[in-house]
Amino acid sequence: MHPVRALLTALLPALLLAACGGATPQSTLKSIAYGDPAKAYLGMTKAEIIGCAGEPHSTYKSGASAETLTYHYSGAGPVPGEAPKADEKKKPGLFGVDKKKEDKNWTCSASLVFENDRLARVSFSHKDVRSPYDWQAEKDPKKAEAMRQEDVPSCPFSLPRCPR
Numbered sequence: 001m002h003p004v005r006a007l008l009t010a011l012l013p014a015l016l017l018a019a020c021g022g023a024t025p026q027s028t029l030k031s032i033a034y035g036d037p038a039k040a041y042l043g044m045t046k047a048e049i050i051g052c053a054g055e056p057h058s059t060y061k062s063g064a065s066a067e068t069l070t071y072h073y074s075g076a077g078p079v080p081g082e083a084p085k086a087d088e089k090k091k092p093g094l095f096g097v098d099k100k101k102e103d104k105n106w107t108c109s110a111s112l113v114f115e116n117d118r119l120a121r122v123s124f125s126h127k128d129v130r131s132p133y134d135w136q137a138e139k140d141p142k143k144a145e146a147m148r149q150e151d152v153p154s155c156p157f158s159l160p161r162c163p164r
Contacts, residue, residue, distance in 0.1 A: 037157045038122035044162070046114050052162035054080030056112075066115045072106035077158040108155035126153040 041049065046067070050056070056069035056078075071078035110124040135147035 038119075038124075041122070041159055041162060042119050044119045046117050046119075049112060049114075049119060049159070049162070052080075053078040053159050057109075062113070066113060066120075069112045069114070071110045071112070072108070073110065074105060074107045076156050076160055078110060079159075079161055107153075108157075110155075110157060122157065124155045124157045126155045128153055 046069070049069070053071060057072045058070045059067060060070075061067050073079070107127050108124060109127065110122060112119055113121045113123075129152065132152070135144045138144035138147055
């Protein structure tokens with residue numbers, strides 16, 4: 001067997017696997033290297049999560065047996081804050097119960113989806129993310145190039161006070 005043919009035979013399955021699901025090689029590498037930061041918490045009950053992450057910023061129902069808790073945080077992940085004062089009552093919002101919006105310094109948001117009272121999935125995002133194409137609308141070429149070169153802000157996620 002020719003060495004080139006052997007190499008192609010060995011690489012073809014890996015290339016096909018990497019092409020599946022629309023994943024880019026970079027995202028595939030990241031998922032292999034970093035894993036799922038929320039995986040350790042999947043399956044925990046809503047009470048367990050609230051016990052170690054504190055009261056969420058907001059909650060909303062999604063279906064008969066699903067509920068989403070949203071946390072705003074800075075740093076590694078949601079941690080319990082100060083207990084609300086007696087005169088601070090939760091007010092119903094558009095999507096459910098909203099906590100009083102006091103913390104304006106948060107940088108990350110985590111949405112924890114519970115199905116049948118068990119954590120099913122977590123998504124998190126940075127508050128200041130902008131489209132990777134915004135630089136194209138910038139008229140000043142120097143500013144446009146600086147915007148194009150910027151790193152995408154990221155949000156680390158963990159529940160530092162959760163025993164897992």
